[in-house]
Amino acid sequence: MAEQRKRKPMIGLQTDGDVDWSEYRGVMVVVEQRAGQAKPVSWQLLGEASRLAKKLEAPLMALVIGSDVHHLAQEAIYHGADKVYLCDSLELGPYRTRPYSRVCLHVIRTYKPEIVLMGATYTGRDLAGAIATHLPTGLTADSTQLDVDEDRLLLASRPAFSEKMLATILCKQFKPQMATARAGVFEALPRDESREGEIITVAPQMSVDEIATDVLEFLEAADRVNLEEAEIIVAGGRGLGGPAGFAVLEELAHELGGVVGASRAVVDVGWIGHEHQVGQTGATVRPKLYFAIGISGAVQHVVGMQNSGCIVAINKDPEAPIMKISDYAIVGDLFQIVPAITKAVRERKAAGWAPSPFSATRQEQPVPAGQ
Ligand SMILES: Cc1cc2nc3c(=O)[nH]c(=O)nc-3n(C[C@H](O)[C@H](O)[C@H](O)COP(=O)(O)OP(=O)(O)OC[C@H]3O[C@@H](n4cnc5c(N)ncnc54)[C@H](O)[C@@H]3O)c2cc1C
Numbered sequence: 001m002a003e004q005r006k007r008k009p010m011i012g013l014q015t016d017g018d019v020d021w022s023e024y025r026g027v028m029v030v031v032e033q034r035a036g037q038a039k040p041v042s043w044q045l046l047g048e049a050s051r052l053a054k055k056l057e058a059p060l061m062a063l064v065i066g067s068d069v070h071h072l073a074q075e076a077i078y079h080g081a082d083k084v085y086l087c088d089s090l091e092l093g094p095y096r097t098r099p100y101s102r103v104c105l106h107v108i109r110t111y112k113p114e115i116v117l118m119g120a121t122y123t124g125r126d127l128a129g130a131i132a133t134h135l136p137t138g139l140t141a142d143s144t145q146l147d148v149d150e151d152r153l154l155l156a157s158r159p160a161f162s163e164k165m166l167a168t169i170l171c172k173q174f175k176p177q178m179a180t181a182r183a184g185v186f187e188a189l190p191r192d193e194s195r196e197g198e199i200i201t202v203a204p205q206m207s208v209d210e211i212a213t214d215v216l217e218f219l220e221a222a223d224r225v226n227l228e229e230a231e232i233i234v235a236g237g238r239g240l241g242g243p244a245g246f247a248v249l250e251e252l253a254h255e256l257g258g259v260v261g262a263s264r265a266v267v268d269v270g271w272i273g274h275e276h277q278v279g280q281t282g283a284t285v286r287p288k289l290y291f292a293i294g295i296s297g298a299v300q301h302v303v304g305m306q307n308s309g310c311i312v313a314i315n316k317d318p319e320a321p322i323m324k325i326s327d328y329a330i331v332g333d334l335f336q337i338v339p340a341i342t343k344a345v346r347e348r349k350a351a352g353w354a355p356s357p358f359s360a361t362r363q364e365q366p367v368p369a370g371q
Helices: 040-056 070-078 097-111 122-134 243-256 264-268 299-305 334-350
Strands: 027-031 060-066 083-088 115-119 139-143 145-148 154-160 165-169 177-181 198-201 232-236 259-262 289-293 310-315 328-331
Touching: 027 040, 027 070, 027 097, 027 122, 040 060, 040 070, 040 115, 040 145, 040 177, 060 070, 060 097, 070 083, 070 198, 083 097, 097 122, 115 122, 122 139, 122 177, 139 154, 154 177, 232 243, 243 259, 243 289, 243 334, 259 264, 289 299, 310 334
Parallel strands: 027 060, 027 115, 060 083, 083 198, 115 177, 139 177, 232 259, 232 289, 289 310, 310 328
Antiparallel strands: 145 154, 154 165
């Protein structure tokens, strides 16, 4: 039986006084969305949170905030939530820290989840920090592993000390225990339209007049690389020989409708920007198809891409570690193989084949039958 914990006053911070922590129960995921579209990390977190909730024998909750987002409350149920708190209001259209954090604080204080999880995105990091400071409670940022122990404590693990260690962080004295987690690390539950759950409407906690900031326009960066949400990634490493080598990868990525990824070795030497880096200190990805081209397969790279649906490695060394974790290992010079694949894709597209979207899993391969 978990020991009852009392909030200890913190110097300089206003607290709620003595709180009976045993009232706090269940796992809550804050669903992140933009313009009514949920970030995949939200469903991935619900998948992991459902495992934690089962272990705790506690409900799995989701919190959806935004404007015209009722459908996301339903989606959260399809993705595993038992209860969804929905705050749907015009003034909550664009994300702003104060109105969103006020809703979160109200829901957390009223419904008392013992664990609150958010994506480690720009928005998630901003919102989680604001909430944790106000509650106040502890927050583990950028977790890559989550679990709970027999005392109902959240074990949030993340790389530490220049990524050389995995530190497990506990929040023993406060509730809820909060963590943000990286996109692509956890697996979403299969969407199940037969699932039923409860949707509880929550009122916004600030009037329009009280919101000091206004979003005039939202400009998407033209050259933004979205590795976490990409379905096809064509990644290159030191085998490319120099920055010019990326041109062959870009051509293949373009034909397949994918994005270019990279190993840290080539990012460190400046052949390509850090936003392309996959791995322990880069993005954790989960595409349907991942090309590892001229990449040896160091463990720090593999942890970031091993959950890809189908891995194709191209390397002149048949003994390279990447070959062992690949679904297809092509041995040879990338400068001959990659242009040949690009040419084949181009010809097949001209013949009517659409490479994307497709389901490239380990059972079902991207090349159509008879090709
Ligand atoms: C704390 C820490 C964190 C790290 N984080 C990351 C991370 O997030 N991501 C990451 O990627 N790395 C990370 N690393 C670095 C990692 O350990 C490796 O050094 C790095 O991944 C190697 O990059 P690479 O595979 O491109 O280069 P190499 O290991 O040099 O491999 C190049 C490969 O290209 C092949 N090759 C060469 N020429 C050709 C050709 N013409 N055709 C086909 N194949 C060819 C070679 O056979 C070789 O296998 C980290 C390291 C540390 C210590």
